[in-house]
Amino acid sequence: MKIVVIGGTGLIGKKLVHKLRELGHQVVAASPSTGVNTITGEGLAEALVNAQVVVDVTNAPSWEDKAVLEFFETSSRNLLAAEVAAGVGHHVALSVVGADRLPEGGYLRAKVAQENLIKASKVPYTILRATQFFEFVGGIAQEASEGQIVRLSPAFLQPILSDDVVAALADVTLGAPVNGMVEVAGPEKIRLDELVRKFLHANKDTRQVIADVHARYFGTELNDQSLTPGDNARIAPTRFEDWLSRSVPQR
Numbered sequence: 001m002k003i004v005v006i007g008g009t010g011l012i013g014k015k016l017v018h019k020l021r022e023l024g025h026q027v028v029a030a031s032p033s034t035g036v037n038t039i040t041g042e043g044l045a046e047a048l049v050n051a052q053v054v055v056d057v058t059n060a061p062s063w064e065d066k067a068v069l070e071f072f073e074t075s076s077r078n079l080l081a082a083e084v085a086a087g088v089g090h091h092v093a094l095s096v097v098g099a100d101r102l103p104e105g106g107y108l109r110a111k112v113a114q115e116n117l118i119k120a121s122k123v124p125y126t127i128l129r130a131t132q133f134f135e136f137v138g139g140i141a142q143e144a145s146e147g148q149i150v151r152l153s154p155a156f157l158q159p160i161l162s163d164d165v166v167a168a169l170a171d172v173t174l175g176a177p178v179n180g181m182v183e184v185a186g187p188e189k190i191r192l193d194e195l196v197r198k199f200l201h202a203n204k205d206t207r208q209v210i211a212d213v214h215a216r217y218f219g220t221e222l223n224d225q226s227l228t229p230g231d232n233a234r235i236a237p238t239r240f241e242d243w244l245s246r247s248v249p250q251r
Contacts, residue, residue, distance in 0.1 A: 188239060
């Protein structure tokens, strides 16, 4: 099967390309660095020739509200139009659990706009919504830091290892389109402040985490349902503390 991975040189894309190639598929890793640009359209038609499935794991270079919306809308319109022209039979996209519940967040509004374009397209689709990645916890801490204080919501998350997201993506990519959403999450709920506290402690980072119900998470306040999956989510196996023990350099 020929599969084109848009964003195939990023964190998720590289791993997905490798996994699908291991399974014997012809996989194109498409990104501006490989001559395929979904914003300008450069190389898009050529990359999609004879493709049965396209997987979109692109991410915006800027998360500023206007820029991120323009990126996902322009990229998705160009990509979906090219898929219709090429006769692609399945569009797979990676999105975010709870995106539609947090309209104040500019990035999440942009992901919902992307999802809506996919739903309105003629291409059969599957949208995989994932929870927050373990690998991004350090960035969350940085975003919420004011000097030595890290102010974070105590709302629950159910974070996931990127490798487990890739496994779920591979499964939906090789399956039939569901023309709907599939959710994937890690095995445990953990409060956001506690998640970051564990990460900083493991890395011997002395910043102090303060729980604050009004602390904003990339522009929006959270509650316990904001970023946690529904009852029918696929549950990944890797626990945060197991990943942390493997990923933190031993001193």
